[in-house]
Amino acid sequence: MVEGLITLFFNLALPLLLLVVGFLVGTIVERRHLRRIRAREAELRDVLAFALRRIPEDLEVSAPNFVAGSAVISVDYFKRFAASLRGLIGGRLGAYESLFERARREAMVRMKEEARRLGADIVLNVKLETTRIQAGGRNATISVEALAYGTAYRRGEGDGQIH
């Protein structure tokens, strides 16, 4: 009887508890993170980012600087559960979409912060890469890394060297 209850607890109640805690904490952390990202994005609006590979003819810029920003975000217990269910039936993996969005936006923000630190206000040839980090075997928690990088310039300081 007691053994049965303990088994039941570990097999059912504990995962359920982890799910609830994972969901509540995960949701709070995610909301706060997105709020912070939005605020910093707004604050960095004057640092522009483009995927252009060449400097447009009409743009006068300073000497280039390589800038990069990366962010690693971990999945929570609830997201992993939601994703494992989705993994069985297919469809939009909503749980991971928000994870990658946060990682990508955070990486962009950090890249722009780096650009601003260097006195730049435009980043060209911006590239985004993501990596999945999964340490510790099959059931390990998944983290994602997003890396944003590009070439930063200061506008309006043409020295004729770049073109």
Next chain:
Amino acid sequence: MDKYTNPTPPEGISSGHEHPLVDVAKSSAIVGALLCAFILAAYYGARYAAPLLPFAWEKALVDGLPELEAERSTAQAARQRELEVLAARVVSVMELPPDMDITVHYVEDDQVNAFATLGGHVVVFSGLWKTLRSENARAMLLGHEIAHIVNRDPIRGASGTLMASLVVGVVFGSADIFGSLAATGSLLTALHFSREQERQADADAAFAVNRLYGHFNGATDLFEGMRALTEAHGEPPAFLSSHPQLDARIEALDRLARENDWRLDGEKVPVPQS
């Protein structure tokens, strides 16, 4: 106005199209439905396919499981002998497949119960055997249990449960085929058959009893006795918990007797007093 700008994109392009809980609820419902479908398919598939297994395999499966035999006193050995003789006579009037054999076990226990299980084993508890005061009723009981084995009901029941639990095990990552197989041991004494299986076993037993004695008198004493016991104790005997619908079954047997013009006035064969 600068021609180079980064307008702020609206939120929710890349994520957040659905609340996470709604998403989980939806996928749980789909996964749950699929799982149920798989379990049902495994259960009914196994029940359908199980009778195709040779009886020898079924016998081999139970051979490794705890022995049903018990130490018997001289009196009990006599009962066992009595049981074996009657079972052999009942078997002789039932159409058993050539590879099938029945092993009967007399168990000294007050339970008013008897059951058929895997490998052609029929277990009769003294608690039930002693309440049956005519050989005809005892033959009816044995005929009923033997009919279950002939109809492959135990292997159907066990396979269905086994396959369903295997599917659950595989899905939840705790597949333990040998564990499930060992659990079949505890299943041996707890097989429940469907109403249709019980009805069929009743009918098969009725034909056997009629063939054996040339009349049907006394056969339904088995169930009448159960009814008396239920009234006396206020609760039905163990036998009825796995054999419900007493009145309907007596009625079905009476109808069967009428339809086949079975004699109902034959002599009941008394059993040796103990």
